[in-house]
Amino acid sequence: MAKLYADAGTTWSKVLEIYENEKELETSPLLKIDDLSAYAVFENGKEYSDHTGNRHKGRTFLLPSKIFSSVPVNFDGATGHMVKQRINPDGKYHNEIVALAFGARKKVKNLENATVIDIGSRDLKWVKFENGKYRDLDWNGNCGSVTGATVEMLCKFYNIDLAALTPQREKISVTCGVFAMEKIMDNIASDIPAEIAVARYIHGIAYNAWVFAGKPEKVYLSGGFCLNSCFVESLKFYCDVTPLGRFILIEGLY
Amino acid sequence: MSASDEKLIGIWGYPEPSVMEEIRKKYPQNRFIDLDINYNSPESGILPDAYCRIMKNIIDNATAFQQNLDVIIASVGREKCDSGWFAANILRDMGFKVIETRFEEYGDKFRETPISKSSLPLKDKINAIMDNIIEKQDLKLTQCRPEYGFWGVPPNDLDFLDIFPHNTHVYGWTRCVEAGRPADIELEMYVDEGIPTVFFAQTFCAKMQLAKYLAKKYNGIYIDVDDTASNSVKAKIEAFIKLG
Structure with missing residues (x-):
């Protein structure tokens, strides 16, 4: 029987459905979602193995959290505050840091000495491993807030193609998207192109994430910023970076 | 938290035990109340918003129970903090009867700590x-x-x-x-x-x-x-x- 797992974020929610044969999908609870295929995320060559190593077929979806929360579907495993009440009786809930740690340990071979950072739309969390064992963690939901959401809003507002941004050596030093806005506006008012100002802001987020995580030498990056090359390249100014994608927390659930 | 006519002795921190005993004898009808605790008393607005929540509890509780508090035994030594000393002086200035105590010297006296090491929640x-x-x-x-x-x-x-x-x-x-x-x-x-x-x-x-x-x-x-x-x-x- 198919099983459902969810990482319910503030703006985006990730869903994984694992199954043994396609027939099971005909009765999937996800079919309650209108135009479900529009939210499918195809990951070429992706294997879905549970924590015991058993392989499964699977499919993943990226849903706006507004839609995710409006559909009455329960899950076999989930993470994220908004989904706590939507776990099946024999299902499992992990908080986001635990899911991140379990997911990273499952997906990264030889996770000996590295820090895994997850940047969401409104928070930042990291888990540090030493000699393959969990060593330290932190979660910033206040001063690191609204970072991802701010980038999305800025790009929409200034009609910026995120993929075309060039990493900037100069950065706007910010700890939170709310305070950043003023400095970005200052830059633009000083005739600096919006693309440059936003790239500087992205560099600022990368720098702050790196400092908040204790200035690690090696970072595995989780979350939507993995797809933001400007962010990844900015973070590389400071450390070695391996993007893991935005489904790592879900990997920690099964 | 307190009946309207109940008489109280307020404390915070860990006052000198002998002073507490003395006050207990002096006010035998009064009940002790720990002002450190959050009883959801109305905000007095006396302390800054960005300030230690425990100190705000002390001031807010004291003002909320002002009519009931006959006396406050205030911990103002290293067993509490400088804020405790300032709070004692603020409350005294506001008309409270405040007795300051410092509980800093113990000699060799050391009680065992079975509660800290117990299996209680x-x-x-x-x-x-x-x-x-x-x-x-x-x-x-x-x-x-x-x-x-x-x-x-x-x-x-x-x-x-x-x-x-x-x-x-x-x-x-x-x-x-x-x-x-x-x-x-x-x-x-x-x-x-x-x-x-x-x-x-x-x-x-x-x-x-x-x-x-x-x-x-x-x-x-x-x-x-x-x-x-x-x-x-x-x-x-x-x-x-x-x-x-």
């Missing part, structure tokens, strides 16, 4: 230790080996303590209180090495520096909480315990 341990200041509790305790540690003062928000397993030992100032040595810095800095310990301080409290330093020294985790623990703070503690 963490919240019950901390409440029992603090209640002991006013009235000795008669408790049946089972000792346990520590699997986790909680270091710090009794938080304003006691509910997040429910996250901790029962085999969590208490360290820091709270254990000092149980030992009857609330300003014993050596005891306050003691933890069992190797036990995963959460080092807690109230936001804006001077003990934040000690908590952060000790967390690093003993591979623990540092948290500070202002009013109530946020979801991320709770998640950090959960993760620290689960991943430990």
Whole structure:
């Protein structure tokens, strides 16, 4: 029987459905979602193995959290505050840091000495491993807030193609998207192109994430910023970076 | 919290026990009330918004119970903090009867700390230790080996303590209180090495520096909480315990 797992974020929610044969999908609870295929995320060559190593077929979806929360579907495993009440009786809930740690340990071979950072739309969390064992963690939901959401809003507002941004050596030093806005506006008012100002802001987020995580030498990056090359390249100014994608927390659930 | 005509003796911190006994005899009809605790008293607006939540409790509670408080025994020594001394002076200036005490010297006196090492739920341990200041509790305790540690003062928000397993030992100032040595810095800095310990301080409290330093020294985790623990703070503690 198919099983459902969810990482319910503030703006985006990730869903994984694992199954043994396609027939099971005909009765999937996800079919309650209108135009479900529009939210499918195809990951070429992706294997879905549970924590015991058993392989499964699977499919993943990226849903706006507004839609995710409006559909009455329960899950076999989930993470994220908004989904706590939507776990099946024999299902499992992990908080986001635990899911991140379990997911990273499952997906990264030889996770000996590295820090895994997850940047969401409104928070930042990291888990540090030493000699393959969990060593330290932190979660910033206040001063690191609204970072991802701010980038999305800025790009929409200034009609910026995120993929075309060039990493900037100069950065706007910010700890939170709310305070950043003023400095970005200052830059633009000083005739600096919006693309440059936003790239500087992205560099600022990368720098702050790196400092908040204790200035690690090696970072595995989780979350939507993995797809933001400007962010990844900015973070590389400071450390070695391996993007893991935005489904790592879900990997920690099964 | 208090009947409108009930007479009270307010305390905070850990006042000198002999002074408490003297006042108890002087006001035999009065009930002791620990002003450190959050009774959801209305905000007095006397202290700044960004300030230690425990000190705000003290001032807000005192003003809320002003008609009932015959006297306040104020801890103003190293067993409390400078803020306690300022609060004593503010309240005296406002017309309260305030007796200042310093409880800093103990000689060789050291009480055992069975509550800190017991298998009671963490919240019950901390409440029992603090209640002991006013009235000795008669408790049946089972000792346990520590699997986790909680270091710090009794938080304003006691509910997040429910996250901790029962085999969590208490360290820091709270254990000092149980030992009857609330300003014993050596005891306050003691933890069992190797036990995963959460080092807690109230936001804006001077003990934040000690908590952060000790967390690093003993591979623990540092948290500070202002009013109530946020979801991320709770998640950090959960993760620290689960991943430990």
